[in-house]
Amino acid sequence: MAKKLVILGGGESGVGAAILGKQQGYEVFVSDAGAIKEQYKSDLQVHQVAFEEKQHTEARILAADEVMKSPGIPDKNPLVKKIRAAGIPVISEIELAYRFKGNSKIIAITGSNGKSTTTSLIWHICRHAGWDCALVGNIGYSFARQVAEAPKELYVAEISSFQLDDIKTFRPDIAVLLNITEDHLDRYDYKFENYIASKFRIIENQVAGDSFIYCADDEVIVNYLKNITPITNPLPFSMKQEIKKGGNIKGDQMMIRVQEERVSMSIYDFALKGKHNQYNTMAAGIAAATIGIRKEKIREAVKTFESLEHRMEYVATVRGVEFINDSKATNVNSTWYALESIEKPTILILGGVDKGNDYTLIEDLVKEKVKAIICMGTDNSKILEAFSAIVPKMVEVESAEEAVQSAFSLAAKGDVVLLSPACASFDLFKNYEDRGDQFKQAVKDL
Template structure:
């Protein structure tokens, strides 16, 4: 019996352990931190052996195969040593893909991937297909492969998940954007991060498709210099007319797949903004490749409600609007958020800096932001970047404090925007926890 060791006991790790047991591996899970009670209970129910609060290196070295959770860096000494000893280390996405023949739509990008993933899932679900979402969203891909049998998986894939890919091959890959992100994990080397993103297409063949953002110079530049076996389908907010393309003409989305043309008015999209038009083009292109009816796609795009924690409108208190963009964990995502603001804005920003260059936001901050509330342990870079163009910059100790201070700086018809441009791990469990606390703090204000 092959020995499978899973490193990391979160959603993906526990899912991998369950799939491993299902496929007759001898499974052991090891987590450096304390396991959450719900994950510990799951492992105990499945009778899977585990340890928490540290790795026993001698046990790790017994592995025939290691599935490593995406949060664990390849640069850790223990990981380097295990690789050097010849042990194969893969991601949960790679491991799960070995045990399913389902059709896979893989979606990655610095920004937009969650929205596109949800859009594709929404269309396929409305079309009556057997489909599930997994990867960076929803429940573990591996656990779903073990416990259920879907014909289609829509996978949101982070660069960390793609780092551990060897044979993983999506039939349709979507690349939404590449901007500097997670550079702390990639040795401050943007090229390493770009390479990680493009691993989504490395095993694709001429029978597969790569749908990509032609308006993204980083993506276009990489494609000009590298060979891709998949059929390329660009999407763009400008006008192009190649046999395989998605583009805008006369305020309409046009998707051209050889002799087949799909059109939809941009005005009919439920979510607004240029970035969401691109997202809709990418998702609709994937749906057309899967032969989804045109009317189903149109109806789905008209009814799509957006994604929680991404420019989520939370209503008003005394004529002050509150917008939850907790999912904005990098500069580019916050750029979209600030660009969409039409009211004078009190901006809540900060967290764990991933190598941010805040200066890219200066023109928008200068135009849109009347005050800044810092939400992080170390806010010096924010002060240094914006003190010359924003008169009021204050610190807060927690989300309730941040929201109260932000509201106190507003007048009628202003807006409070949570768009942190940073990871959440200094004060929160994850961006969802940060967004939920933002909503709770607003409810507290209403009392």
């Protein structure tokens, strides 16, 4: 008899898993407490997958042999608690995809910041070098849908801690851990150590011969590594020390040593600017060298990469005022990186849904660079409290249009208006893309 697979959540990962599950002979049922988007409904209908929306039929869900839970659903959800209490195994979509990937290789990237940029850069280098590869996970297609519809020899996967929480056998050939800073603590009982352990699950199934690329300048990572012994090939990267095997930047030169061939290039040739992107570029270069991509291909690709939409994206210069869209900055650390890379006086647009933010992290940079803060959220009390003593001008607004007009009125020629909210977007927008798009539209309307 076919194994019953119940999928909670009818978004990209849920529908991707449903398509793959059906293809592999499971009896699949998708259940979503909210409404399922039309495009996803038609996907499910085409593949003859049974589904329900705006409700959960508990009897049918609890009759499952296995449940795949979308990453957005927390463990404290009452239905998830019942499923676990019934002893039904819960997996994530990347676990399902992994089971059916065949002989393909996986490069998996996680970290609190820079995941999307690094994943896209690795994919760009691999594609440039002629690999048949796909960009999957948190960006692009869901991993499961890609495996079902267009399998590749290499998957470059952006993986969140939520996806790692429910893996069993998932094992990347190359694991990349960029950094770990306090984020999503609301999902980890407000315990930082739970979140750290979750990120490190990316290497828990690795075997000798696999590689682990990590930042040797990240104290959290280095301290955690003292208590565990990865059995894989460690490839650290650093700006503070010379690395024998891995990568480092000394002065303005990046040096990568993985196999026999060494890759060196000037940081001034990197398409991506800012110190944090030098870390991302090192990680991507090491990953590429590990799968045997030649140094000239790595150099060419690093020079030609275009940065992502909503991540330090230049929008326009209006009467000498530069506008930058960094809507993807949904935590304080991302905003720290954004401010760190800007040289001009800045009007900063902050705010949204706070995930337990500690604004003292950016206090020094705000003092040094920020002349005004525009608070764009339904509850700005925490931001006002954190900065009203150090920023001469604080303004509260309730839309992207208001934020842009207000920022523009406060800006002088040579200033930068930076949207880098440090918060999730769900109070006023659909998601961070919607927030960034509305910001860009408002700039064009000036």
